Amino acid sequence: MIDPKLLKENLSAISSNLKNKNYMLDKGEFLKIDSDRKELILENESLKNKKNLLSKEIGILKSNGEDSTEKTKSVEVINLKLESIKKLLLEAEEKFKNLLLNIPNILDDSVPIGSSxxxxxxxxxxxxxxxxxxxxxxxxxxxxxxxxxxxxxxxxxxxxxxxxxxxxxxxxxxxxxxxxxxxxxxxxxxxxxxxxxxxxxxxxxxxxxxxxxxxxxxxxxxxxxxxxxxxxxxxxxxxxxxxxxxxxxxxxxxxxxxxxxxxxxxxxxxxxxxxxxxxxxxxxxxxxxxxxxxxxxxxxxxxxxxxxxxxxxxxxxxxxxxxxxxxxxxxxxxxxxxxxxxxxxxxxxxxxxxxxxxxxxxxxxxxxxxxxxxxxxxxxxxxxxxxxxxxxxxxxxxxxxxxxxxxxxxxxxxxxxxxxxxxxxxxxxxx
RNA sequence: GGAGAGGUGGCUGAGUGGUCGAAAGCGGCACCCUGCUAAGGUGUUAUACGGGUAACUGUAUCGAGGGUUCGAAUCCCUCUCUCUCCGCCA
CATH class of the missing domain: 3.30.930.10 (Bira Bifunctional Protein; Domain 2)
Structure with a gap:
């Protein structure tokens, strides 16, 4: 598998390298899939962060014998959001992985260019x-x-x-x-x-x-x-x-x-x-x-x-x-x-x-x-x-x-x- | 194929619902002390990915995956591996 970071940073160079292997990389598609995925990851993580903080607070409230229903409800709302995001994220990850698994290896510089x-x-x-x-x-x-x-x-x-x-x-x-x-x-x-x-x-x-x-x-x-x-x-x-x-x-x-x-x-x-x-x-x-x-x-x-x-x-x-x-x-x-x-x-x-x-x-x-x-x-x-x-x-x-x-x-x-x-x-x- | 026991950081090993990424010990690293390859002291010590010039910070990870729950190393289910016993087999 190609290093996704390397690919992103050298998109044009790698894409023309792969062209010599008769592989046409759709650069736009790659960038789109990558950024969609990134966006979902960030959203997922920030929601989880909120959830983790609230759960921790609930624990403290409960151990002090205080009321925590408000916060429990907030977490429930977050969990609903997380559920749908998780689904989208899984799809995005799958797409990203599939794309990467189907991209061939980069050619060494010393490989002669040719088609057959x-x-x-x-x-x-x-x-x-x-x-x-x-x-x-x-x-x-x-x-x-x-x-x-x-x-x-x-x-x-x-x-x-x-x-x-x-x-x-x-x-x-x-x-x-x-x-x-x-x-x-x-x-x-x-x-x-x-x-x-x-x-x-x-x-x-x-x-x-x-x-x-x-x-x-x-x-x-x-x-x-x-x-x-x-x-x-x-x-x-x-x-x-x-x-x-x-x-x-x-x-x-x-x-x-x-x-x-x-x-x-x-x-x-x-x-x-x-x-x-x-x-x-x-x-x-x-x-x-x-x-x-x-x-x-x-x-x-x-x-x-x-x-x-x-x-x-x-x-x-x-x-x-x-x-x-x-x-x-x-x-x-x-x-x-x-x-x-x-x-x-x-x-x-x-x-x-x-x-x-x-x-x-x-x-x-x-x-x-x-x-x-x-x-x-x-x-x-x-x-x-x-x-x-x-x-x-x-x-x-x-x-x-x-x-x-x-x-x-x-x-x-x-x-x-x-x-x-x-x-x-x-x-x-x-x- | 059947029955049982177990899988926690580099290692040993605690931890049965909350401030636990996880005690303690060993090992590793850094420094201190010490007249010499000893002993002692202090601190530090997981990984992956992301954000930030940086200090730092977020998420995930206690065999794997799913579930219950506001919250799971801890409870439930499935799988997997290791060990013991039985059966079968080259």
Missing amino acids: EDDNKIEYYSDNINLLENENQNYPEHNEIGKLLGQYDQEAVTKMSGTRFSILFDKFAELHRALGSFMLDIHTKEHNYKEVHVPLIVNNEALVGTGQLPKFKSDLFELKNKENFFLIPTSEVPLTNILREKVLEETDLPILYTSLSTCFRSEAGSYGKDTKGLIRQHQFDKVELVKFVKPSDSSDALNKLVGHAENILKMLKLPYRKVLLCSGDTGFSSSITYDIEVWLPSQKAYREISSCSNFKDFQARRLNIKYKDKLSKKKDYVHTLNGSGLAIGRTLAAVVENYLDNDGNIKIPEVLRPYMKSEKIIKKAGD
Whole structure:
């Protein structure tokens, strides 16, 4: 959530900043809602003040055995007024809050202005270590490879769950598990994150806190037989909500959490996109990285976070590039976002495999997560960041496609071999 | 799922209808005293939001929400969390 005070004081500047994110702020509406609310608050408070004073006087009169009916009547009159004001105030507060909850985060100054992904800024290409030699050849897609190898069966899963789900067998299943373990091990042992096992179902408030709600309900799966329950679209939600309503000591920071979890997305509005394979699923696994840091550290923390995601790709020797998203492509809650895109030979394209964002105080404000400054002892909102480290299904696809050899087998990346019972090659089915 | 007990400031813990934002102690901070990392003394010490240059001041907050009342930490209802016991279960 945007700081309402900041917004009010810098209305034009912030409104033009948000315009770059394709959000049109109605300045007049904001000012009106804000002043209406303010007026009601003041009236409410002054009436309560009168009431409190009178009640106190009544107490004194009564203890002296004096008559207090006059004053009691005055309070009754005030209470009637308060009742109607309270109603109006609640409405005004609701309106104000709704407006604020629907305003996206302010963009960082370093975000390039642009309207679509064409305006994103590619900052880095890795050495394309694994690219197969013959670039003109048509490479099979990971799902086709999987089918040939007997590890993947789209028809079977469609019968039980429908499209956008997958079933993996045998070595693919093992590879999937290995990737998760490998990533978690690197993040916990080398990047100092604490591993967390999270719930896959969360309530409405948790999702409002991280920014998925109220605006993006259609992207979520909501449980039907139980009120106010949603499947998580990413473990960012439970991980970030761990510290909700907390005041941390400055010395506690930074706090780094990582989690391997299943994620659920309705993928509404993406009909026909990425219909094959593991790229776009209703259900997928992902290792998530979440950071809570001091505001002064957050920009550095983002660079490190991106580095942690890149590290996994480097260790897997997968070709990738790093992209700074332009203003129009940066998400609702984010101030600045880097995407890591992995090379998929079959698509002859780089595809997003990680998205790393600095939310600054946007989520912390919604979740009320603060820290106490060591010197000034003042409380302030922490900054939160998160990124994928990485999406398992897409990583598996990338490994399968990039490590395909000329015989149609897949070499297991060196770093995964300890996790794969020293299997080096996924053999063709029936061998 | 059933039965019971409980949730008060950084902590311990008083407080069952009025001057209670809340005693006392501990802890913290400031100063004083003291010839030395002891003991003692005095004062101070919750948070959020709003008004005022400021001194100061208003509102809210005793797990959460609602109710009764002129007035609620205190009475009533609902929820939630913790603890104990029983049942069930991976």
